[in-house]
Amino acid sequence: MTEENIHSTIRPLVTVFLQELMKEYWGPLYNHIKNNPALIKTVPGFLLDHQGIIVYVGRTHIAIEYTGPEVISELKNEGVMQVQCHDYSTKDCNLFEQIIGFEYDSTLDLSMPLPPFSEDLLLPTNKGWDKLSELGWNFAAQNSIMGFNIPSPEPMPGQFTRIVNGMFFDADESGLKSRRIKWLDFFPIHFDGSEEKSDCISFSVSNMKKLVNHDANYSYPMPDDYKYIQLPKINRFIEVWGNKDNTEPDITSHIARKENEFILTMKFGAIEIHSELTCEWQSEPRSPIRPDFFVVQPNGYADIVEFKLPDIGKHAIVGGRNRETFGAWLNSYISQTRVYSSYFDDPNNRKWFEQRYGFKVHKPRRWLIVGRRHDFDSDVWREIMSDYKDLEILTFDDLIDGIVVQFYK
Known part of the structure; x- marks a missing residue:
């Protein structure tokens, strides 16, 4: 694992978080697939082939985004995992908007709680909706969870949240802006900033053991022409x-x-x-x-x-x-x-x-x-x-x- 992009101030937190995730989730998932080799053809490849992960540290959650291949043909015994990290723990912000890179422009002055599990989210901003319509995007072409004039989506404090194959859109004078998330997990944390010289952040990933069997048998949603061609x-x-x-x-x-x-x-x-x-x-x-x-x-x-x-x-x-x-x-x-x-x-x-x-x-x-x-x-x-x-x-x-x-x- 390489950690060049981890800021020194949160390096200990991120290192411990990844170590716990390896013990409670990545290791058991690898062993489960190794013992059930038929699942290699269907399990989301990036959960095992960690070419890169991105860690986002916020006030209410630590989020981890997976990058890499959707499908794999074999398990690797060793490899290098590139770790990127973004620290928003000192910033009063919507962590989800920071991750996707743009703000929602709803006329409603409130936020939208993200459900604990979301597959095929398609959530454009209002500007994104207009641009997609102008380009002839076929909204009925796939089964998706879509929203119009939606407030800013946010993970609920204290709740684990997962987004799978999420597609988010915005637009400006240069055209359409796209942000696809293959797999993003939000882990709730307790953030205590009451101390003047230091902050205290605590978390738990022990519940990830319960997801090992589910994730090992999960087939990532992809259109056939994209997957095979x-x-x-x-x-x-x-x-x-x-x-x-x-x-x-x-x-x-x-x-x-x-x-x-x-x-x-x-x-x-x-x-x-x-x-x-x-x-x-x-x-x-x-x-x-x-x-x-x-x-x-x-x-x-x-x-x-x-x-x-x-x-x-x-x-x-x-x-x-x-x-x-x-x-x-x-x-x-x-x-x-x-x-x-x-x-x-x-x-x-x-x-x-x-x-x-x-x-x-x-x-x-x-x-x-x-x-x-x-x-x-x-x-x-x-x-x-x-x-x-x-x-x-x-x-x-x-x-x-x-x-x-x-x-x-």
Whole structure:
């Protein structure tokens, strides 16, 4: 287990929590599957193949989110578990909204208690509902628990809560925002902040023993075409960008393969994609540019998608309070996409490009794919991002979520 992303102040709490979970749940679940090998084909793979988990510490709950493959073919005897952690214990907030990354905009001034167990939740914000309707989302295509104009969902204090295959949506001027949760468990905690110099947090996971047999026999809900046709391709893409030895060209060349083009066409609503087209300047002597991808929309105009690495290893935001700004490395990426936009501001360039490649680009929206969701999770980040025109930054997690949820339409 690696714990680089665990803050030192809550490291002891998270370490003990994971150790107890291993003793009371993960270990017994592994042994149960080992003794009943026929269950390997149906048990949710990420409960056993811990490629990554995310721990969220709040005032009333500790939550754990599983990432990884939905299906596995064998049990692993050993492996490395990547642990990410977010500490909201000192913040008066809705832990669920912090996890999904956006706030609900209901006209009702109250909260919605999450039930102890929820499968196939589909809960858009009001803006999300409007955007889904505009895009022609088929709400009747699957069995889901849906809500309209719902207040902010929250786990009840003192109650264990589980969300399985939850899909949550919001929207802004850049378009639809998707957040899929494969499996999320909320464990109730007792938080005592009465001491001036320290806080006391207590919890229990002993009841997880009772869920071992249930979870071992649980079949994760997935549409067949996703499970048997596209899921292996998406998993392979995750393996490519999840390998730190792979470069940006490794990632983009993988997506550019014909069998993988659906990754971008589904996410960006495109009818076709074109990779690394050379754009020669017509009005001034400058070196040609080659954006990673053009994603052509149904109206015949294309937007630009540029990939960077998922493992950034640097701070996205620098500067003191009220003087925050993006780090120099991120600003350099943004400047690169700005050059792309400048190229298509010149009508001579646009004419040359259309004649050569057969589609139009004018005032393109620029999409920068970089980092992981935990790299961009602060309110300050969203405030800075709102100052940029025609630019949207997506994480690799956002990209995958935006694809997967469409299989449930």
